[in-house]
Amino acid sequence: MKHYILSKRHLYKYSKILKRGFSSHCNKEWQSVVGLEVHAQLNTESKLFSGAENTFGGLVNNCVSLFDAAIPGTLPVLNRKCVELGVLTALALSCKVNEVSTFDRKHYFYADLPAGYQITQQRTPLANDGIINFQVYTPGVHKKPYNKSSKIKQIQLEQDSGKSLHDAELKRSLVDLNRAGAPLIELVFEPDLEDGEEAAALVKELVLIVQRLGACTGRMEEGALRVDANVSMHQAGEPLSTRTEIKNIGSVRGVAGAIRHEIERQRSILEDGGRIVNETRSWDATAKITIPMRDKEVVQDYRFMPEPNLPPLRVNLRTKEDSQDVISVPLIKDKMPELPEESRTKLIKHYELRPETAVQLVNEPVLLDFFQTITLVKARNPTKVANLLLNDLLTVLNKRKLDATCCPLTVNQLEDLVDLLLDKKISLDVCRKTIDELLEGTDSSAMDIIKQKGWLLVTDEAEIVNSCIKVIENNPKLVKQYKDGKTKVFKALLGILSKTTDNKLDMSIASEKLEELLKK
């Protein structure tokens, strides 16, 4: 042992090296753990506790009631519609709706929080213990979809805050209270995700669900749905390390990017033997990094207190008896629309679509609507329709940076295209070109455009035979090779045929005819 007496300093260095060696040698990798908190604005006419209009993009400070500005003496009056939408969302996520829930005040000083507190449901929320099931599938990242689920700890009703604008040059802050008091539901998920892609898939599924329910517009770009992500790391069998929170991520891809970056940041700190600081960070979508927001080591004490101006919120869990003050949960359950999960299952079962196709289709509600209308005519092959929508229409839309919700094409135009394609009157290439023309916003039908441009496929056998004969005459070498038994050159001949006719021949007929002629 004597040989190993080292100074304290050396010992420290030595142990550090040992530790590192240990972690790499034993291959104990740092695993990431992700949990989400999502705020969704409820899609109601008026605010959570006041009659002011609940709208996005209104004239500054123009949708503000006395209560929203915290004028002394005003009192909150709970908006029934918010409770209905909250309960509907809770039921869609298999939550246990609480017969009695209560409101709390959460105190902090901020310029866009006029009362100095936010009314929320911290202690006894509207609903607990739910679950969200979703498919994780990002084309290009995953080969095929896999199932994932995340538990929901609670869903609570709460007020949104106003908005502050800081003018650094004029050294002043401006406050817009239009959003102050807007209704939110906060969904708190358990930390049971592994990475950013899973989190993004969860958020995407949640957006689809709240849109189906009509509970929230889901427009993340308007802040209608905002995501906070908690990220921490651990080694198998070890407790979680200190977590960080990324606040207010404003897009589905942002969720994936922010979390991926944060995991990498934490992993590299930990692998270098460093320590993670408990803090709040924000996602810079342009620089694609997370940056610290404010110091969180000094923990804010929100001094929660029951809201004395609102009696406990009661709901009727058992019967369909509805009254002014007590809403019936079973009645709300009756209004439940088909949820995305159900839609995917149907697409796979009834239409025999591949799982990844079903995921992609359900992810684009507009395309799903098109699909459902177009396939009402049984002759239209569902897989081909889905492929047309996802591969061709979506590709063209993406190229033009258009959101599917803004697609100007009508179902009729698409139906025409589908029929022309399935009847082999046009090629896939022409189909795409036609979509591109239609997106210019013309009144002409698909057929008009195709005729006008002379894009119709040639199916006339005599014309096809003529073209085949020409190819045979002009390519004696290849023909000879073919006749000598080198049948592989058939493909080359077909290629020449297609090229010399500007892709306008129906190639299934053409290939048949060419083969016949060659074998003569």
Place this chain on the structure above:
Amino acid sequence: MNKLTSYSIKEIHKSFRDKLLTPTSFIDLCIQRAKQTKELNAFIILTDEIAENHAIESEKRIYIEKKSLPLDGIAIAIKDNFCTKNINTTCASNMLKNFVPTYNATVYSRLLSSGACLIGKSNLDEFAMGSGTVDSIFGPTRNPWCSSEDWRISGGSSGGSAVAVATGACVAGIGSDTGGSTRNPAALCGVVGLKPTYGLVSRYGLIPLVNSMDVPGILARSIDDLTMIFNSVAGPDILDSTTLKKKFKPVKIEDNIDLSEIKIGIPSEYYCEGMSEEVLDVWRYVTDLLEKEKCQVRSVSLPHTSVSIAVYSILNQCEVASNMARYDGLEYGLRAAEDYSTEELYASTRSEGFNNVVRSRIFAGNYFLLARNYEKYFLKALKLRRLIADDFNQVFKGENSVDLLLTPTTLSEAPLYKDFTSTHNRDQCALQDYCTQPANMAGIPAISIPIRLSKNNMPLSIQLMGPFLSEQLLLNIAKKIESLVDFPSLKM
């Protein structure tokens, strides 16, 4: 003119009909009286013009349309913590000195639609935190029953309304009652003061002190007048979610009630340290009086009374800390010049805007609400509050139950200003609110009734408390006591 201090609504309305008075002439008399008694400092602001306009409308209704309203031409004062549209509402605080609400409190709008005329906004302790009406940025309100230099306090925090009613500057006053703020000044100024059942009168527009205990209170010179005011303001309000949803049944004062069926309880815990001999005498006097009227009087126990004041104090400070958080100088109210940063602006605004009492309650309340203290103080206080309410339930509903409880309202007659201000606000409240705050903790109705004058010619009063929504019985028994004791009106 001296009649002003004894006029009842019934008499005034008769004078209107007989044309001995008109609403405008009567309102003029009231305003004159308010101006003559200016040194008492009952009003923060007199609303002469508004009162006159209201009176003109009353006059039209009475003489032209022949469709008079129940409170036509009746002068009222409203405590300056109720919002009144386009009229300053200050809470006697620098913070709201220039605050002009754009809406009316429900209580005020109901009084207006019953025909009442607002003659002014009355003085109070800053944000109603006090029991003397001494902590107002507009100075203290004096008790009208003594004119010596060694003057006495009016009680509080609704002292301004109590003095305005006693001196005849108005017929009735609106106060607020969180721990006794209506009953206490009523008792010290020799008028009747009602704290209704929690949830029976809307708090919309009442700038809150403790939301879970605040109730608009009513001050008047007689039970009949008080009942009329009460009937016009009580009842459900969609703007206050804590109001009771059940349709309000107006109280009717019966001519003759049989007291032999009435059981009165004397809670032994209300004999407390510091209660003056004179107050004890009055309490015994009324007890005897009721027994003579064949009431069944018995001693009862409310075992948690002694902890009530401490529990009240904690809950009060917690809600105060929360309710005061909105005064940041941004949307309304005082804004300090210091605007180096938002935090700096908040801090200087709040330290300039609030007095010591308000600031120390905010400080204590925030301490009690800290996550680490919440269970230790706030939750425990809530549990004790439940026990205090259960005490009342036991007495009113359990075995050997009684219908009403009889106690003193205050521990003594109105203290001298110099004696009162020599003690800290917190200790004063602990003393002055002893008999009154339990009713706020339980949400039950209570009324203070003046009985007789002390050796110093100061009013001495007793309090009746009843179970939830027992106003009908409470006011009828109060009326009976009133007629038995024949308390003198103030001689001006």
